[in-house]
Amino acid sequence: MNAPMTGLAMMPDLEPPRLVDEEPAVVVSGLTKRYGDFTAVDQVGFTAFPGEVIGVVGESGSGKSTLLRLLNLEEQPQAGTYTLGIKSCAGVNLFTLGRFESRSTRVRHIGIVYQNPHLGLHMHHTSGGNVAERLLVAGERSFHALRRRARAALDASEFPMDRIDVPPLTLSGGMQQRVQLAKAIALEPDLLLLDEPTTGLDVSVQALVLDTLKRLQRDRRITMVIVSHDLGVIRTLADRVLVMRRGAVVEAGLTDQVLGDPQHPYTQQLVHAKL
Amino acid sequence: MTALRDLVRPWQRYSYGFLDESAKRAVRRGLLKAIAIPGCQISYASREMPMARGWGTGGLQVSLTLVEPESVVKVIDQGADDGVNAANIRSFIARASGARTTTDTLEATLIQSRHRIPEERLTRNQLLVLQVPDPEPLRAVVPDISVARIMHADADYGLMWLKLYEQLVQAGRVTQSSSYPSLVNGRHIMSPSPIPRWDTPKLHQAENLTLLSAGREKRLYAVPPWTDVKPLEFSDVAFKVEDQTGRVCERTGATGQFMNEMPLLDGTSTFELSDAGFAEKLARRRAGEAVTIGPTYYVDGELQP
Ligand SMILES: Nc1ncnc2c1ncn2[C@@H]1O[C@H](COP(=O)(O)OP(=O)(O)O)[C@@H](O)[C@H]1O
Numbered sequence: 001m002n003a004p005m006t007g008l009a010m011m012p013d014l015e016p017p018r019l020v021d022e023e024p025a026v027v028v029s030g031l032t033k034r035y036g037d038f039t040a041v042d043q044v045g046f047t048a049f050p051g052e053v054i055g056v057v058g059e060s061g062s063g064k065s066t067l068l069r070l071l072n073l074e075e076q077p078q079a080g081t082y083t084l085g086i087k088s089c090a091g092v093n094l095f096t097l098g099r100f101e102s103r104s105t106r107v108r109h110i111g112i113v114y115q116n117p118h119l120g121l122h123m124h125h126t127s128g129g130n131v132a133e134r135l136l137v138a139g140e141r142s143f144h145a146l147r148r149r150a151r152a153a154l155d156a157s158e159f160p161m162d163r164i165d166v167p168p169l170t171l172s173g174g175m176q177q178r179v180q181l182a183k184a185i186a187l188e189p190d191l192l193l194l195d196e197p198t199t200g201l202d203v204s205v206q207a208l209v210l211d212t213l214k215r216l217q218r219d220r221r222i223t224m225v226i227v228s229h230d231l232g233v234i235r236t237l238a239d240r241v242l243v244m245r246r247g248a249v250v251e252a253g254l255t256d257q258v259l260g261d262p263q264h265p266y267t268q269q270l271v272h273a274k275l
Numbered sequence: 276m277t278a279l280r281d282l283v284r285p286w287q288r289y290s291y292g293f294l295d296e297s298a299k300r301a302v303r304r305g306l307l308k309a310i311a312i313p314g315c316q317i318s319y320a321s322r323e324m325p326m327a328r329g330w331g332t333g334g335l336q337v338s339l340t341l342v343e344p345e346s347v348v349k350v351i352d353q354g355a356d357d358g359v360n361a362a363n364i365r366s367f368i369a370r371a372s373g374a375r376t377t378t379d380t381l382e383a384t385l386i387q388s389r390h391r392i393p394e395e396r397l398t399r400n401q402l403l404v405l406q407v408p409d410p411e412p413l414r415a416v417v418p419d420i421s422v423a424r425i426m427h428a429d430a431d432y433g434l435m436w437l438k439l440y441e442q443l444v445q446a447g448r449v450t451q452s453s454s455y456p457s458l459v460n461g462r463h464i465m466s467p468s469p470i471p472r473w474d475t476p477k478l479h480q481a482e483n484l485t486l487l488s489a490g491r492e493k494r495l496y497a498v499p500p501w502t503d504v505k506p507l508e509f510s511d512v513a514f515k516v517e518d519q520t521g522r523v524c525e526r527t528g529a530t531g532q533f534m535n536e537m538p539l540l541d542g543t544s545t546f547e548l549s550d551a552g553f554a555e556k557l558a559r560r561r562a563g564e565a566v567t568i569g570p571t572y573y574v575d576g577e578l579q580p
C-alpha cells in the first residue's frame with residue numbers, strides 16, 4: 001500500500017470484522033446533489049451494517065441535512081446510488097423508483113427526525129394522531145390497533161402517556177422530538193435518520209433524549225444515520241463517523257479513531273474547537 | 276352562388292338550453308373526463324349564469340347541457356321541490372329547453388338537487404345532478420388547493436384518515452355529518468356534496484349516473500353507474516347514518532325515512548319527510564288516489580341491497 005496519502009486514499013479500510021458476514025443495511029455511493037451550480041452533496045458514499053450507527057459531522061452548510069433529505073427520498077440527486085437491504089427493493093437503486101414506490105418505501109422503511117419539529121409534525125393534531133398518521137398511510141384501518149400501536153411507539157420514545165392527546169404545539173421541544181421519534185419508529189423502519197435531534201434543547205433535556213436514543217439503539221438494533229455538530233452526541237451514539245466539508249466526505253472511520261486521532265486538518269480543527 | 280345566410284343557423288334569441296354550443300361542449304368534455312375517472316375533480320370553464328354563484332350555477336350548467344326537449348325535469352332543494360331556489364331553477368330549465376317538469380322522482384329523467392338524493396331508488400334512465408358548494412374534501416386538512424391536487428394524484432389520504440381519528444379521540448365519535456368523505460372506485464376521495472350521511476350509501480353501486488358540479492369552484496366530478504362509493508370508516512368503528520328511529524312523518528305517517536325536525540312552540544318537535552315529492556305521493560295515496568310509489572333505498576330505516 002504505497003498509494004500517496006491524499007484525499008480519500010488516506011482513509012483506512014475500517015469495516016469492523018464482526019460485521020463482515022452480514023449483508024449491509026445501507027449502501028450509498030457517489031451521491032451528488034447540486035442546486036444550480038452549487039454542489040451541496042459531493043460524491044458521498046458509505047456502507048452501514050444492520051444495527052450500526054453512522055454519525056455525520058461537519059460545520060454548518062456542509063450538506064448534512066441535504067444528505068439526510070436524499071436518504072429520506074425527499075429529493076432526487078444528480079448522481080449516485082442508494083440501496084437498502086430490504087426484501088422488496090433488494091439491490092434496487094432507490095432513486096430509480098417511481099413516485100409512488102418511492103413514497104411507500106419512505107413510509108414503510110425509513111424514519112426521520114428533523115431538527116425542526118415543524119418539518120416532521122402536524123403541530124395542531126394530537127401527538128398520538130401524528131404517530132397514527134404513519135400507520136394510517138401504511139394501511140392500518142383499525143382504530144383500536146392505531147391507538148395501541150401509537151401508544152407503543154410513544155412509549156418506546158419515552159413520551160409521557162398522559163399527553164398522548166395533546167397537540168405538539170403546546171409541548172416542550174424535548175417532547176416534540178419524542179413525538180417525531182415515535183412517528184419515525186412506529187413502523188419499525190430499516191433505517192432511522194436523525195438530523196440534529198438534540199440541538200436547541202436544554203442540556204438536561206438533551207441528555208434525556210440521548211438516553212432514549214441509546215436505549216432504542218440497544219433494544220431494537222435500528223440502523224441509524226445521525227447528524228450532529230455536537231461531537232459528544234456522536235461519541236455517545238455513533239459506531240462510525242463521516243466528516244463532511246463543503247458537501248464531500250473528507251474523513252471516515254471508527255468514531256473513537258476519527259475523533260481521538262483525527263487525520264484531516266479539517267477534522268482536527270473540528271475536534272479541537274470542541275474540546 | 277351561396278348566400279351567407281344559407282350557411283348560418285336562423286337567428287335565435289338564445290341557444291337551446293341557454294348556454295352557447297361551445298360552453299355546452301366544454302361541459303360535456305369535462306363530464307366525459309369526470310366519468311372516465313370516477314370521483315376525480317375536473318376543472319371546467321364555469322360560465323356566468325343569470326343567477327348568483329353559490330346558488331346552484333354549477334348544477335344548472337350541467338342540467339342545461341344535458342337537457343333535451345323530451346326530458347322530464349325535477350329540481351329539489353334540501354328535498355323540497357317548492358323552495359324558491361328550486362322553483363326558479365326548474366322554471367328556468369323548462370323555459371330554456373321546452374322540457375316538462377315534475378315533482379315525481381319516478382317520472383323524472385333529469386334531477387338537479389341540492390343537499391338530498393330522493394328516497395325512491397334511481398334507475399339507469401335517470402341522471403342525478405348534485406349542486407356542490409365545496410368540491411374539495413381535502414380542504415379541511417390542507418388549505419392550499421395545489422397541495423390538495425398533488426395529494427389526490429398520489430392517493431395520499433393519510434391526513435383525511437387522521438381527521439377521522441382525531442374526531443374519535445376528541446369527541447368519541449366521527450362528527451362529520453354531511454359531505455361525508457367517500458372513496459370512489461377505490462381511488463379518489465370525494466366530497467359527495469352536502470347530502471346527509473343517510474344519502475351517501477345511495478351512491479354506492481348505484482344504477483344511475485350522478486354528476487356533481489361546483490359553479491364557483493369550477494369543478495366537475497362524477498359517480499358512474501355501478502361504481503363503488505365507500506364512506507371512510509375504521510374497521511372497528513363503523514360508518515353510521517343518521518338514526519331515524521321513532522320519527523313519524525306528521526303528514527303521511529311514514530317511518531324509517533330521512534325526516535326533517537319541525538320544532539314546536541312548546542319545545543317538543545314533530546317530524547316530516549324531507550323528500551317532499553315522496554311525501555306528496557304518500558299523502559295522495561293516503562287520500563285514496565292511485566299513485567305509483569317506487570322501491571326505496573331504505574325500508575324501515577334499513578338500507579336495502
Ligand atoms: N433547496 C436548496 N436550494 C439551494 N441551496 C440549498 C438548498 N438546500 C440546501 N442548500 C444549500 O446547500 C448547503 C448545505 O445545506 P445543508 O445540507 O442544510 O447543510 P447543513 O445541514 O450541513 O448545515 C447550504 O449552503 C445550503 O444553502
Ligand SMILES: [Mg+2]
Pocket residue numbers: 064065066
Ligand atoms: Mg442542517
